[in-house]
Amino acid sequence: AQKVTQAQTEISVVEKEDVTLDCVYETRDTTYYLFWYKQPPSGELVFLIRRNSFDEQNEISGRYSWNFQKSTSSFNFTITASQVVDSAVYFCALSDFTGGFKTIFGAGTRLFVKA
């Protein structure tokens, strides 16, 4: 069965701190995809990244980086030198072969970045 767990409900940091958002997933498939989305206070959902199960290379995009570890079924997201504009709810999501590649989401982590 598919499952995505984001154990951190809320995180509060001060600007310029680094912060890591955790994501643990469950799937029986060897072929699956992982995603991160951002939902700022305005409410829209913004796609950040997709990762497939065959590519464990870490990815960096500016201040954002993602660490994919199949051994621990985790796909963590780190924001370096956080900024107030990073304040948002961040969702991790999973899409796998058995689930017909339907995407299911974790409950989200609300990040507050204080000036």
Place this chain on the structure above:
Amino acid sequence: NAGVTQTPKFQVLKTGQSMTLQCAQDMNHNSMYWYRQDPGMGLRLIYYSASEGTTDKGEVPNGYNVSRLNKREFSLRLESAAPSQTSVYFCASSEGRPSGAFFGQGTRLTVV
């Protein structure tokens, strides 16, 4: 660049009323989705359409119906609204599963 457009943005219904949420995308995507977002529960998939002419149930389909009218449009219908359907509804589209999805602005629905 419209992307995914949902209408309406806000709606208040009385219990038992019906309504249709409209969604259209202009990115020529094959797949479209309807999600609902409730506090502390992330987004839950209601229905999806992998391609024009097909629809399938998601995690929480009860109380809803959908129509994939053509490649661009995917509507969600509540036949008899219930207070438990008070939520924010998002439509999304993607090139195909499991591509990253692009979301509409959301519809905040309140059923009283």
